[in-house]
Amino acid sequence: MEKNSWTLLIIALLVGGLTALCAVSGQTQEKPFPSRQIDFVIPYDPGGSIDLMGRIFVEAIKAPLNVPVVPVNKPGAGGSIGTMFVINSKPDGYTVGACSLGSLLVSPIIEPKLPYKRSDLTVVCKTINFPIAIFVKADAPWKTLKELVDFAKQNPGKLRAAVGGPTGAPALLVESFKIQAGGLNIINIPSKGGAAQATAILGGHVEICSDPVAAEVSLLKAGRVRALASSNKVPGFPEIPTFEEAGVPGVTVTSWAGVIAPKGLPKPILDKLVSAFETASKNPTVIEQLHREAMNADFLGSEAFMKQLEKEEQMYTEITRKVGLIK
């Protein structure tokens, strides 16, 4: 019996080795891109905003590329696990992935031990932005952002804000708002897990909350909360002002998503992918679906997006340093 198990182990190793050989020798001829299925890696859980964005676009790029495209969820570590998966794939265009403000910009800034930098991958394009807003309860005394700022100035340390994860876009938005409004003293109460902001604001445990508008749409429509200002215009809610319109310019934290590929992606393949996503982002069905999820189509090609990223990188480094997330 003992012998049997060893022979088996040896057989297993042999089979493994042989198949690995086949794998290496099998990949010789290259057909013009794209000739087979493309995997679209989504580094977040199914059902989240990046996932929904990804799935909407996956449906829409099948037609221009004329091959199957399959969403593959690889969630974990704030998007880093899926991003690493893309980085470690072959730069042949058959593995691309979604990226977000967090995975592409913020995590590399605040996490020194992160195993990747932005330069380890090819930035394909930006696809959308999704508005994040500052909410108060419907019966709160502040009708406009200005009134809130005035109150906060006269009552430092009295206001509390539910902001979600400490390094997420909603938390950074509040930090940026506090800086741009002249150094407000508002206490951030972070939390883990979903829907904590809505619970905290409805229960009256905080005065303010910062949350993607998508998470608060039903409360907004029911008149239970009021949005004082938002990072971007909100589809379906033209009355919600941006920060600039509300009188606090300079709050430029906005949450977005885009597409990445492994480093060294050949230019012709990159161009094909970019144009497929551009076509998709002009597709009326796509725009309609994005609006339902309170997102805006916001296309930027590879180079334009890279320029924006460089600008934003400076801003986020500044904000995170000011609030002590990095030294």
Add this chain to the structure above:
Amino acid sequence: MDVLGHLGYGFSVIITLETLFSCLVGVLLGTLIGVLPGIGAGAAISILLPISFKMAPVSSLVMLTGIFYGAMYGGSTTSILVNIPGESASVITCMDGYQMARQGRAGPALGISAFGSFIAGTFSILMIMVVAPPLAEAALKFGYPEFFGLILLGITMVSYLARGSKIKALMIAALGMMVATIGQDLVRGTERFSYGVLTLMDGIGLVPVIMGIFGIPEILENIETSLKQEVYKTKIRGLLPNRQDWKESGWPIARGTLIGFFLGLLPGVGAMIPTFISYAVEKRLSKTPEKFGTGTIAGVAGPEAANNAGVGGSLIPLLTLGIPPTAIMALLMGALMMQGVQVGPLLIKEHPEVFWGLVASMYLGNGMLLLLNLPLIGLWIRVLTVPYRVLFPLIILFTIVGSYSIAGNKYDILIMLIMGGLGYLMRKFDYEATPFVFTFILGPMFEEKFRQSLLYSSGSFLVFVQRPICAVFVAAAFLLLVSPLTGMLLRRRKTKLPEVEKAPALPRRYDLFSGTVLMALALAYMWEAGNLGIGTPRTPSPGFFPFMLGGVLVLLCLIRMVTTLGRKSPEPHFDGPWHGLRWDKTLLILASVTAYIFVLEPVGYLLTTLVLMAFLFKGIEPQKWWVALAGAVLSSAVTYILFRILLQVQLPRGIFSFG
């Protein structure tokens, strides 16, 4: 009358072929997902997402909630049969359910959990109909300090979850909480104890931990001991609970229902925590607490009612306020928005057909589940008659796919395996798994609420005693902590007899050894916590909570070592944890699964699994060649169909671009 009218309307909405069918599919799928360890919400969402693009809103919501409560019915099955919780809310069911199965009473255990779930489910639907909106508003009043008080009270109940030594239960509970501190700090975002390892950065997932710590050691231990005989020696006795079982389960079901429902109302509590509380309460109230953990039916009935009532309770904030009870439900709501349905305060007004249709479908679904589950019992207990040498490779395979399915991350399998190794050592040195898991779950919430409360109160500790609800919880926790101590003192004074000490399970040197190892671990952990910065109690830094936690464990270890050294009872005869056992098989299993993890992605699921299964079928226990090969082919093919095709789990395709 009004409610009945609405309900009638609801039934009129769902009596369509599509909705009935979605309800059936939902509960079936839920049961399946519940039964399969690990496969959970992730699978539910990936199936639902593409479908929900096309289905009517009522139907997709009906299906969705069907999955949700169907999983609660199914989750207990695996707990009872093979000691692996099919669903995290069924962890506690392992304690007595599995023991019942080993005594041949799997039937009554499965039966009482189905009936208990049905009763609890029905109760919570009634409550949803009658008092949903005011209850939801009341639950919102639960702020940061109240949550802290509740969790503090929960944690003090940890010693009720142990069968043996209370101190050892507390020690292992502290270790569980330590493992849970891995990952991002809540306030500063600092990474703690993850050392740049991506899989650790989010913290360790619950599913690999519970599968590893419950399931793997059970398999290894059975393999080591059962060379010839089967694990389930006793004859199967009874398919359904008898009169005596009902008598013992009635009150636990009632109490479990109430506990589950009211705790479930609180956003973020979910269905799992109530099961622990229910178990602790039943043990505390029982006249025979020593029977808990040895297969007492009350220990199954209460928690199983609690998890179903918990699901019902958590639907109330969802339906009336749009506050999803779990992160998973939040994701599913996002999917529903795609169809233009916003679950929230306006749901009843804008979409009465969705709301009342859903309520009606829940009656229907619960009925379906009961009808479905009772005949299934006969089938399930037949699983136990399968020879263990055939059963165990399959169990291992299901835990592997279960771990992988969560995030498509092979390192989750590795974590499951490491936790399995830890759980195995814990058994060898007589530490119990349940306290570990309990604090692993509650620990992060405990720290989160503590720090949120202090931010909320600007650093004032008075917040914990000034707010009435919180003060009651804190006082109750204090009393629970103090009562055994005073009880012990009083008893000492009354009788001269020494405290009735249970015969120690292990000789002194084993406890001293494990105590030393744990203490060394705790000290290293404190050192690392110190490096993260400790801060002050009012303004804690990322290292504050871990530092305190490590200190508690050091203290517990010292207490245990002192009492062990001072023990006067005669040393039990013991040849060592590995004496006369085939521990080489344990090593073979662990090594082969480790190898599997690293070959899985390059080579692909089908081929790798085939080889692993052939090895497990043939290499561990004697087996005919053709049986092993047939088993390997069948199990790889069936799991492939089940997971990849039916449940849409993304399995690695590997070199053949297939699979």
